[in-house]
Amino acid sequence: MKKTNPTSSGAFARSPCPVACVLDIIGDKWTLLVVRDLFAGKRTYGEFQASFEKIPTNILAERLKRLIEYEIIVKSPYQQRPVRYEYVLTTKGKELGPILKAMAQWGEKHIPGSKAISKW
Amino acid sequence: MKKTNPTSSGAFARSPCPVACVLDIIGDKWTLLVVRDLFAGKRTYGEFQASFEKIPTNILAERLKRLIEYEIIVKSPYQQRPVRYEYVLTTKGKELGPILKAMAQWGEKHIPGSKAISKW
């Protein structure tokens, strides 16, 4: 994995602009959909995979890794025998809510027919 | 250019979820930076190119085309001899402000050292 983490490295990937930095973390087609699912109450790998948009499994694995790296989520076992893990939003992760909400509002207003699946 | 426009085609590219639809339009590393520049008062191709992040020129051209397609911006001549064009946010485009604002706020809070270049 490349070292372009603007939070852990001293240098910024592209610029010190907060918008650019945020886009370096969540600026792709899948990451925020996983976060959306987390807001909607999904917790396990299988649940994310089962979402309507059918995220490719290798991309899901990579994005979860990234989200952990950026401390947006944490992974922890929720049962033994067999060990099963759940992914949970951190406080930092929960604070992505306003971004998601703003997107959902814009989408519902400007993309005819689009309708929120879940609430947050 | 591929036909994945969820607003003009009857079918949604991936899902009817407004977040997914919005990500299909602005879910990449560059589009929102151009929108940010527009909010910051930049108007011409050259001004976008001169931004700190140094967007590749072919990507800039393609993104401007997309933004026009989705009616987020309009292109119009602002002078003759020689004809020069400016790009301006539509009402729909201006309503992306809250998304940008939410991103900037999250970035300023969680990415140490990141600092907004401009106001809106």
Next chain:
DNA sequence: GATGTTACTTGCAATTAGCAAGTATGTCGA
């Protein structure tokens, strides 16, 4: 008519995405 400016387009190598299949770990029932 040579040079400069703005606004792109084109070509190509490199990175990333996406599909399908495979692997690892552990459960459960016969």
Next chain:
DNA sequence: TCGACATACTTGCTAATTGCAAGTAACATC
């Protein structure tokens, strides 16, 4: 204890997208 099943990934390979560099077009100015 062996086979079938489930969850959670990893790997291999092709296709699409990105990004760099260079080229082009239209016009203006010297």
